[in-house]
Amino acid sequence: MNNNDIILKADNLYFSYDDEKTHSLNGLSLEIPRGQKIAFMGANGSGKSTFFLCCTGIHKPSSGTLYYNGEPYSYDRKGLLKLRSKIGIVFQDPDNQLFSASVYQEISFGVLNLGYSEEDAKKAVEDVIAELEITPFRHKPTHALSGGQKKQVSIADILVMKPDIIILDEPAAALDPKHTTMVNQIVNRMTKSGITVFMATHDVNYAYEWADQVILFHQGKVLMQGAPEEVFSNPRVLEKTNLEPPAVLELFHSLCQKQILKTTLPLPKNLKTLEKYISDTNINTTQ
Numbered sequence: 001m002n003n004n005d006i007i008l009k010a011d012n013l014y015f016s017y018d019d020e021k022t023h024s025l026n027g028l029s030l031e032i033p034r035g036q037k038i039a040f041m042g043a044n045g046s047g048k049s050t051f052f053l054c055c056t057g058i059h060k061p062s063s064g065t066l067y068y069n070g071e072p073y074s075y076d077r078k079g080l081l082k083l084r085s086k087i088g089i090v091f092q093d094p095d096n097q098l099f100s101a102s103v104y105q106e107i108s109f110g111v112l113n114l115g116y117s118e119e120d121a122k123k124a125v126e127d128v129i130a131e132l133e134i135t136p137f138r139h140k141p142t143h144a145l146s147g148g149q150k151k152q153v154s155i156a157d158i159l160v161m162k163p164d165i166i167i168l169d170e171p172a173a174a175l176d177p178k179h180t181t182m183v184n185q186i187v188n189r190m191t192k193s194g195i196t197v198f199m200a201t202h203d204v205n206y207a208y209e210w211a212d213q214v215i216l217f218h219q220g221k222v223l224m225q226g227a228p229e230e231v232f233s234n235p236r237v238l239e240k241t242n243l244e245p246p247a248v249l250e251l252f253h254s255l256c257q258k259q260i261l262k263t264t265l266p267l268p269k270n271l272k273t274l275e276k277y278i279s280d281t282n283i284n285t286t287q
């Protein structure tokens with residue numbers, strides 16, 4: 001792959017929270033292609049959140065280098081300001097992110113801090129309020145919002161800055177099905193507009209269908225990176241990271257074993273494709 005196609009690269013990162021005996025990142029290296037949807041998976045404590053905090057410049061690795069658009073990270077004030085505007089993180093718990101009194105203040109804080117004029121900030125905030133359907137509660141204090149509304153505002157906080165990369169740490173955690181669907185729709189719109197999306201998730205079915213690439217973390221480094229079909233068809237790495245294969249793949253393989261479907265078919269991405277395989281087979285056998 002051409003180097004210009006790599007938006008973020010990590011080279012041999014180490015990071016420890018307290019002492020140098022336990023490494024939360026333990027020689028982690030990876031390359032992320034621009035404009036893709038990347039699912040980060042792995043057991044609890046495997047280092048996903050720590051890596052995300054390093055990506056945004058909140059943590060600095062004790063050794064190793066991060067590159068954004070081919071340039072090594074710079075941790076001076078100017079470098080960090082640039083990182084903050086280009087790589088945004090939406091935390092798992094919105095209460096760790098929202099700190100302004102009102103929704104409007106909350107969403108405008110980031111752009112005003114980046115030096116937008118009042119007028120440009122107003123336009124950017126209004127656009128994102130409309131896009132994320134925040135209008136009905138735009139005048140509410142942030143502490144009075146529901147969990148789903150808080151999640152919408154915390155995504156708006158980041159989107160308003162028009163980042164190149166948006167990092168979502170388990171965006172559907174604690175959301176009901178309606179709000180999960182809404183967040184998924186927002187994420188789909190982001191990827192269509194060319195933003196590179198990193199998402200930590202434990203949901204193998206979602207990751208399998210959604211992601212262009214899956215990165216499996218294990219003990220602070222990358223165990224495997226590849227297309228979802230490739231990663232989720234590897235029983236050894238799934239077992240090591242405590243992951244089950246996606247339901248649609250399990251069903252497909254079981255139908256192949258029973259010789260209802262042919263193993264030569266491409267792996268189905270979702271249940272709709274699997275249903276089509278089955279109905280095509282029925283048509284072929286009844287003709």
Ligand SMILES: Nc1ncnc2c1ncn2[C@@H]1O[C@H](COP(=O)(O)OP(=O)(O)OP(=O)(O)O)[C@@H](O)[C@H]1O
Binds near residue numbers: 051
């Ligand atoms: N603030 C902290 N202080 C001390 N240790 C921490 C802190 N945050 C994370 N760790 C440790 O760093 C390691 C990696 O944790 P991290 O939160 O990055 O994993 P994760 O893959 O995001 O986990 P999860 O899926 O549970 O969110 C773990 O051993 C964890 O205990």
